[in-house]
Amino acid sequence: MAVAAEGDAAGARAESGAIADVVRKRLESESSSPFLWSCLGLTDAMLGNKGEAVRHARKAVELNAEFFDAFDGPWLDYVLAVVYAQTGEKELAIEEIGRVLRVSGRNANVHALRRALEFAPLRGDPRFQALLDDPKNNTPLL
Numbered sequence: 001m002a003v004a005a006e007g008d009a010a011g012a013r014a015e016s017g018a019i020a021d022v023v024r025k026r027l028e029s030e031s032s033s034p035f036l037w038s039c040l041g042l043t044d045a046m047l048g049n050k051g052e053a054v055r056h057a058r059k060a061v062e063l064n065a066e067f068f069d070a071f072d073g074p075w076l077d078y079v080l081a082v083v084y085a086q087t088g089e090k091e092l093a094i095e096e097i098g099r100v101l102r103v104s105g106r107n108a109n110v111h112a113l114r115r116a117l118e119f120a121p122l123r124g125d126p127r128f129q130a131l132l133d134d135p136k137n138n139t140p141l142l
Contacts, residue, residue, distance in 0.1 A: 016046035034064035038079040045086035057083040
């Protein structure tokens with residue numbers, strides 16, 4: 001994402017493609033790793049593979065649902081929200097990040113979301129702004 005934020009789209013695609021190749025190779029032996037699936041979802045989103053990105057991020061969430069793992073589950077939901085945002089699924093991204101804010105401030109808080117590059121596609125959307133401005137989501141940092 002940092003390479004893309006600097007305006008080097010070709011560099012970001014090349015970097016994402018290389019990461020995706022490594023992750024796919026690791027998935028051959030670690031196919032039940034939700035973290036590898038979420039990483040593949042993120043790289044597919046950077047590569048513009050919308051369908052694959054969403055499918056991989058959802059698989060990560062399914063493999064490690066919150067009710068199985070309340071510590072890491074919300075992080076995988078956060079990644080799903082990022083994938084939705086990066087693939088143009090604004091409504092789903094806002095819905096998911098709102099849920100993550102309600103479940104766990106460890107993975108997301110409005111202070112970080114205001115500046116997070118991964119949610120840049122949501123800036124200017126009144127629903128995203130309302131989520132950031134909602135006092136229920138504005139938990140203290142300390």
